[in-house]
Amino acid sequence: MQEYPLCVWLFSVPVWEGGQYEGDDTTRFETLRLAMELGVDYVDIELKVADKFMSFISGHKPEKCKLIVSSHNYEYTPSCEEITNLVARIQAVGADIVKVATTAKDIVDVSRMFQVMVHCQVPMIGLVMSERGLMSRVLAPKFGGYLTFGILNATKTSASGQPTVEDLLNIYNIKCIGPDTKVLGLIANPVKQSKSPILHNKCLQSIGYNAVYLPLLGDNLASFLETYSSPDFSGFSCSLPFKVDAVQCCDEHDPVAKSIGAINTIIRRPDGKLVGYNTDYIGAISAIEDGIGGPGSKDAASSPLAGRLVVVVGAGGAGKAIAYGAKEKGARVVIANRTYEKAVSLANAIGGQALRLEDLETFRPEEGMILANATSLGMYPNVDGTPIPKKALGFYDVVFDAVYAPKVTRLLREAEECGVKVVSGVEMFIRQAMGQFERFTGGIEAPECLMREIAAKYT
Numbered sequence: 001m002q003e004y005p006l007c008v009w010l011f012s013v014p015v016w017e018g019g020q021y022e023g024d025d026t027t028r029f030e031t032l033r034l035a036m037e038l039g040v041d042y043v044d045i046e047l048k049v050a051d052k053f054m055s056f057i058s059g060h061k062p063e064k065c066k067l068i069v070s071s072h073n074y075e076y077t078p079s080c081e082e083i084t085n086l087v088a089r090i091q092a093v094g095a096d097i098v099k100v101a102t103t104a105k106d107i108v109d110v111s112r113m114f115q116v117m118v119h120c121q122v123p124m125i126g127l128v129m130s131e132r133g134l135m136s137r138v139l140a141p142k143f144g145g146y147l148t149f150g151i152l153n154a155t156k157t158s159a160s161g162q163p164t165v166e167d168l169l170n171i172y173n174i175k176c177i178g179p180d181t182k183v184l185g186l187i188a189n190p191v192k193q194s195k196s197p198i199l200h201n202k203c204l205q206s207i208g209y210n211a212v213y214l215p216l217l218g219d220n221l222a223s224f225l226e227t228y229s230s231p232d233f234s235g236f237s238c239s240l241p242f243k244v245d246a247v248q249c250c251d252e253h254d255p256v257a258k259s260i261g262a263i264n265t266i267i268r269r270p271d272g273k274l275v276g277y278n279t280d281y282i283g284a285i286s287a288i289e290d291g292i293g294g295p296g297s298k299d300a301a302s303s304p305l306a307g308r309l310v311v312v313v314g315a316g317g318a319g320k321a322i323a324y325g326a327k328e329k330g331a332r333v334v335i336a337n338r339t340y341e342k343a344v345s346l347a348n349a350i351g352g353q354a355l356r357l358e359d360l361e362t363f364r365p366e367e368g369m370i371l372a373n374a375t376s377l378g379m380y381p382n383v384d385g386t387p388i389p390k391k392a393l394g395f396y397d398v399v400f401d402a403v404y405a406p407k408v409t410r411l412l413r414e415a416e417e418c419g420v421k422v423v424s425g426v427e428m429f430i431r432q433a434m435g436q437f438e439r440f441t442g443g444i445e446a447p448e449c450l451m452r453e454i455a456a457k458y459t
Helices: 025-037 045-058 082-094 106-121 131-139 163-170 194-207 220-225 245-249 255-260 280-292 315-327 338-352 357-361 390-393 411-417 427-442 448-458
Strands: 044-046 065-073 097-103 124-129 181-187 211-217 235-236 263-270 274-279 309-313 333-335 353-357 369-373 396-401 421-423
Touching: 025 044, 025 045, 044 045, 044 124, 045 065, 045 082, 065 082, 082 097, 082 106, 082 124, 082 369, 097 106, 097 274, 106 124, 106 131, 106 220, 124 353, 131 211, 181 194, 194 211, 194 280, 194 333, 194 421, 194 427, 220 245, 220 427, 245 274, 255 274, 255 315, 274 411, 280 369, 280 421, 309 357, 315 338, 315 421, 333 338, 333 357, 338 353, 357 390, 390 411, 396 411, 396 427, 411 421, 427 448
Parallel strands: 044 065, 065 097, 097 124, 181 211, 181 235, 309 333, 309 369, 333 353, 369 396, 396 421
Antiparallel strands: 235 263, 263 274
């Protein structure tokens, strides 16, 4: 596969184009002309002053030097027709390479840039700024982009949503991305705290599988799946807040996922049909079983959860998966949730009991209970959150937290301080990812040892 080049060139963006240069055009033009004479490969000039710059250099430039003419839209991403017309205007001023940068208000906005790029007859750089536009930068080589941008220092960005050069090379393996590369990713909101892109990309690279896994900051799951309907967008992880919505978005469902009423894995078959799966319940339940003191089995009577009282905090997608899994293993299940009606609904569905979240402060019907947090409380960046007061943690024998970023949450730290056995969400993260990996790759066994090495390093 041909490697996709990363390039460095000279450009100085004025304040009126969203940059930091505050000087006059003549000084800037002199600098750019000197750079051209000294042999720089690329010079980048804004469309608004491109004619003026061409007059300044009398239309002459070294043959080796390529002129990039750029346009930046910091408000939104125009229609395909408007972008196409803009490309024609840029080409008309004498650009060797067209550069268009827009802003994503929604992740579906990026699709318009991809549509223009893939059909463009001239060399084009097409970038969509903001975190929602990240995939425009990573997938540039897939859709015919001439090059992409990466920053050297994560603390010094020139535009929002820019990945570092290190991430482009080492996480996304951008030099090997091409037209046939499959696109996988995590659809969530928020998403930047997730370690899934590191985990999956490293594992995909280890087996030579031609795919890239992206963090996809979404606002509407159905809209995303409808917009990116190409077979190349072949599989997705779903996290907060889309696990329940995913049930309605899929054409078919694995029986377990249908019973749970939540999906964390979507596979697009070659015929375009979307199939939903749930690997959360196996990941969480097996981790809790091992934490209690021994692996379980498919036989509920043999599970260390059998007959135990499991208190699940949260009635969303993860809560449904854990509640279902615990019930299948013979546990008695209590659902506690901030919205009591949702707790009642889930409790009724699995034959359990419902509590208000504040009731956990005094809830102690018996000894030896197990607590499972399936909410985002305590997740980065809100690391001070916890679903239950510390004084109530002593009621439990085992505390599990589905949150894995940070690895040691406030809940787990306080439980340990109370002398309670804890189970980290990292275990669930690894185990559910193993199931997803096998779905994404059509049955290739997940490299568990590598996954554990990566999780240990990055979580």
